[in-house]
Amino acid sequence: MLWEVEIRPAAGQVDREGERILAECSGLGLGSVSTVTAARSFLLQGDLDEADVDRLGRKLLVDGVAETFTVTRVHAGSGEADGNANLLNVLFKPGVTDNVAGSTLKTLKDQNVPVEAVATCRKYWLNEDADKAEVGRLSSRVLSNDAIEHVVSGPLKMDGISVGSSYEFKLTHVAIRIMNDKSLERLSVKGQLYLSLEEMRTIKQHFIELERDPTDVELETVAQTWSEHCSHKTLAGRIAYEDENGPRQYKNMLKETIFAATVKIREQLGEDDWCVSVFVDNAGVIKFDEKQDVCFKVETHNHPSALEPYGGANTGIGGVIRDPMGTGLGARPVCNTDVFCFGPPDYPHDKLPKGTLHPKTVARGVVSGVRDYGNRMGIPTVNGAVYFDERYLGNPLVYCGNVAMLPVGKSEKQSAHPGDLIVAVGGRTGRDGIHGATFSSAELTEESEELSGGAVQIGNAITEKIVMDVILQARDQELFRAITDCGAGGFSSAVGEMGEDTGAVVWLEKCPLKYSGLSYTEIWISEAQERMVLAVPPEHWDKFKALCDSEEVEAAVIGEFNDDKRLVLKYDDQVVADVTMAFLHDGRPPVVRQASYQPAPVKPLELPQKDDYTDDLKAILGSLNVCSKEWVIRQYDHEVQGGSVVKPLVGVHRDGPSDAAVVRPDLESNRGLVISCGMNPHFGDLDPYWMAASAIDEAVRNCVATGADPSRIAILDNFCWGNCERPETLGSLVRAAIACQDLAVAYGTPFISGKDSLNNEFSYEDENGERQTVVIPSTLLISALGQIANIENAVTMDLKSAGNRLILIGETKDELGGSHFSLVNKLKGGSVPTVDSERAPKIFAALHDAISSGLIESCHDLSEGGLAAAAAEMAFAGDLGATLNLSALATSTGLSDAALLFSESNTRFLIEVAPENAAAVSAKFGAGLTTDLGEVTDSRSVVVTGSSGAIIDEDIDVLRTTWKAPLNW
Amino acid sequence: MATPRICVLRAPGTNCDPETAHAFELCGADAERVHLLRILENPAMLSDFQVLCIPGGFSYGDDIGAGVIFASHLQGRLSEVLREFLSADKLCLGICNGFQVLLKSGILPGGADGLAAAAEGERDATLTWNDNGRYTSLWVRLQNLSPQNVFLKGIDEIEMPIAHAEGRIVVRDKSIVDAWREAGQIAACYRNGTPHGNAADWLAAKLDYPVNPNGSFANIAGLSDTSGRVLGLMPHPERFIHATQHPNWTRLKLRGEGDGLKVFRNAVEYFA
DSSP states (O other), X not given: OEEEEEEEEOTTSOOHHHHHHHHHXXXXXXXXXXXXXXXXXXXXXXXXXHHHHHHHIIIIISOTTTEEEEEEEOBOSOOOOSSOTTEEEEEEOTTSOOHHHHHHHHHHHHTTOOEEEEEEEEEEEEOTTOOHHHHHHHIIIIIOOTTTEEEEESSOBOSOOOOOOOOOOOOOBOOGGGOOHHHHHHHHHHTTOOOOHHHHHHHHHHHHHHTSOOBHHHHHHHHHHHSHHHHOTTTTSEEEEEETTEEEEESSHXXXXXXXXXXXXXXXXXXXXXXXXXXXXXXXXXXXXXXXXXXXXXXXXXXXXXXXXXXXHHHHHHHHHHHHHTSTTOOEEEEEEEEEEEOOTTOOGGGOOTTOOOHHHHHHHHHHHHHHHHHHHTOOEEEEEEEEOGGGSSSOXXXXXXXXXXXXXXOSOOOOOTTOEEEEEESOBOSTTTTHHHHTXXXXXXXXXXXXXXXXXXXXXXXXXXXXXXXXXXXXXXXXXXXXXXXXTHHHHHXXXXXXXXXXXXXXXXXXXXXXXXXXXXXXXXXXXXXXXXXXXXXXXXXXXXXXHHTTOOEEEEEEEOSSOEEEEEETTEEEEEEEHXXXXXXXXXXXXXXXXXXXXXXXXXXXXXXXXXXXXXXXXXXXXXXOOHHHHTTSOOOTXXXXXXXXXXXXXXXXXXXXXXXXXXXXXXXXXXXEEEOOHHHHTTOHHHHHHHHHHHHHHHHHHHTOOGGGOEEEEEEEOSOTTSHHHHHHHHHHHHHHHHHHHHHTOOEEEEEEEOOOEEEEEOTTSOEXXXXXXXXXXXXXXXXXXXXXXXXXXXXXXXXXXXXXXXXXXXXXXXXXXXXXXXOOOOOOOOOOTTHHHHHHHHHHHHHHTTXXXXXXXXXXXXXXXXXXXXXXXXXXXXXXXXXHHHXXXXXXXXXXXXXXXXXXXXXXXXXXXXXXXXXXXXXXXXXXXXXXXXXXXXXXXXXXXXEEEEEHHHHHHHHHSTTOO | OOOOEEEEEXXXXXXXXXXXXXXXXXXXXXXXXXXXXXXXXXXXXXXXXXXXXXXXXXXXXXXXXXXXXXXXXXXXXXHHHHHHHHHSSOEEEXXXXXXXXXXXXXXXXXXXXXXXXXXXXXXXXXXEOOTTXXXXXXXEEEEEOOSSOGGGTTOSEEEEEEEESSXXXXXXXXXXXXXXXXXXXXXXXXXXXXXXXSGXXXXXXXXXXXXXSSXXXXXXXXXXXXXXXXXXXXXXXXXXXXXXXXXXXXXXXXXXXXXXXXXXXXXXXXXX
């Protein structure tokens, strides 16, 4: 029998979900929807009578103080409406992970309740006279996401909840040997393999030599291994590059730029080298102290987040947490980072290209997705950023990072030995996430949702948490030899990589499944979440299994590593795949790509003549990229684990933007980690070289501003670019990579890990039937991982007390190109900020010396909005005023008021120093690198004197309110 | 001084257990992180401990409601051993998700008797969704209103952070707040930094966000049982055991211990 327990808010309690939907309706202009009442329900199937269900409702499912409920029997029948079309039920599609239903079923079974299946449902009642077309739009745009859910109108009519189906084994071969080029290309697209013709021809030739056709799963395995996502064939491939300095040939572009910088820095450090394991494992590892190493990884999850923002971001953070868990012998996560790029949240609904979700919907979904996973894992999310640009409309970017600790001696990547068992641990395998690896390597179109909806997954953070709990125990008991995560490509990727040097046989029928009916291919390539693959020596299996059982973590032996250098897959003893590791990992034809870069001519910036810049400052503070991200930050637990030292928001009212987060990973030591980031997509429109250089400078200066030692900062690169088959797109990426190499070496900040995501474009048909493609701005995220010897020396950016001096550190140049001053005034042209890579490291070292000596009361880096924005933020964060005079700076630089206030020149800081320490601080920097601009006041105003008297004069409460307003959702 | 043994009881999804155990250990206790399954297998082992602490996190994902599944385990096989534990001269602390578990299992505010009543779905109060409808983390200031609660001895005002989605107290009958106050069961309420003559006045009018961060009825942040040996708190004292955890430590030049450590020290000293 099937019962529904329908739960509503009790009398006097607010129907928040109903209110939320109604607000969304008015935002969407669905005027005919005037009332919305919401409820949630459980569907229970089993040998139960009404009294049983009523008792379960009262005792377990319903909060009797805040909620009321009704029980009804659900009958079979066709699902069509019967005059009650104003009731909409939102149900998960079959096979989509329903965590609440899963937990409920387990709890009921633990209590010996005769329940066979549970599902959850959201229900909405609308006013009866609501317009049918508007209700339709509401269902598809707001109430449900078609990628994972479906809407049923009227009372539910179902005969039961079932997800499984029967499966009959049938081995499928693909007749690739007789295919011509056209057929090969069609197979590549239709089969969602997304391989190039050259690659398809190579596969064809390989099987011609073997004198047989490949099976479907062999083809899938090759496609996954060779996918851009898994092999990074473009950037690690051959590139012929040309710019104004002439041509350059790369055999492996990443190796010759970014890795090469790290190699050089390590050589220079010699015995003091503090890198441990870089570019070889799932995350880069460096030294922390005598007992622990630390690793860091940042990943993107852009395409899944475009289709299903909540699930995409949820599994994005879940996936990146598994990277450190699968690094060395398993790391303990200590904090998360996240950086998002969205379209403008006020974008008109009626102008949205077909197939895109509204940017506000994307933003809300992504933030909730990261929140629910990170918070549930018990990992604080401590640092991040949010950028807005129209070009992210169809292709948002979601970067998620994780920092984790490893005991010294367990940080190196380990390999499986022949004879070790292949053990799958954690979540079960389902039909979710099929073709994620190949899909993420393709361009998004308005049809992506339909074609690749299966690529979207819903995470279960609790499963990952308990997997982490047992893996760390198993690591300390030395129960396994090697570990990796199941990410893109699922078992195919994980086992294929782990067995690359040995060989492996996998028994697919032994993989635990969420429901029956999966084919051998689906099992192999599913990207179901929360799974890790371990190499367990047979003698440790019993102990390992007992440990997993003790915390209710599922573990299964699914195969074994051997020494025959082949990947063999079996299903019930029948061989379904047999390929050599050599073909899989080295058989891919080399990709040779052309890359070119033409520097754009610098156009001078026409500066408006003004004698008051207060409104410009407010426009910048109130711009989307600069404004407060408190709405996001407060939804994240940034203090769990107890390591928080400098929080994302600081100051008297805890509303000032911190430059970096300081975290203490070991509560018994005063040594800390400093986490920050840098990103400047607007500079990239002018010159990707200086964009990359600026991003590195910004990440490093954020770190140093808070107290990090500049000689111990490691960095990560995450390139999100458009389609790199266009020489100019790839050219701009190569140019950025060259800057990464130059700056990393100059700063002594090695890259320890990185990732690229290409093809970030969205193409659609516009209202005139013409094909349009929106390419994202080339977006390089630099994440920095610094260290501070004693957390008690950390500095925050809020002004501390009236009478202290305010000193500008660094050189101000006429660099308003790509600045926020240009952005808010809609100005084009100007010089992009550059970096003096010889001088910058000396400035960082001197500042660190001053901070470590306790001479700095507060310090803020100068970035978007330049000096004026930094001074304003420091003032309202400290609830104090500031008086600055630009005359000395104007004399030394010869620059206009606008440039002095808003130029975004790199390597600059505004510091607050007690008057008696001002001389000592200035002495630490070279001549001309410090300018005493004024003092902290208790006037509650920021006043800046320029060439025409007071050019900025505003109350700090007004500045604060302006800064907080835009994203106060 | 006798070293009390602390059972820091964790379930799948509990995530504040290491720092909570660390806080007890800093005060000289012997804290052990124990999986709920071990107690379910062998309920008698609970009697080896002097303090039962249910820490924060998302036990079982809060999938049916915050703390609901954990509470259903306490109401089932463990009810007898818990009744014994609560009747003995022992202490029980629930923080955040732990408070949600104590309230939903009935251990708060009713103690052992409340446990039995709640098992039948009869409760006077609940912790449910914050007024703003979302997970929220920020620092709050608390006023202690319970003269007898062991954990809060010697504490008048204290700051610590909250981090929760379902922390709003809702009561079935508003008059119960008077009964709680008279019985010294309102352990903590949210307050601002302005001095106030009569501490109980903080219960009178609901304070606005962010002072009362979730819209709790009567600004209630924590409850005690009548004996003072059980405490449930939505805020996290274990996140303020070092001065550098305070959001304004660089301004106030704080160093050394954080005020939250007092809560744990009080528990340990109770057994001295």
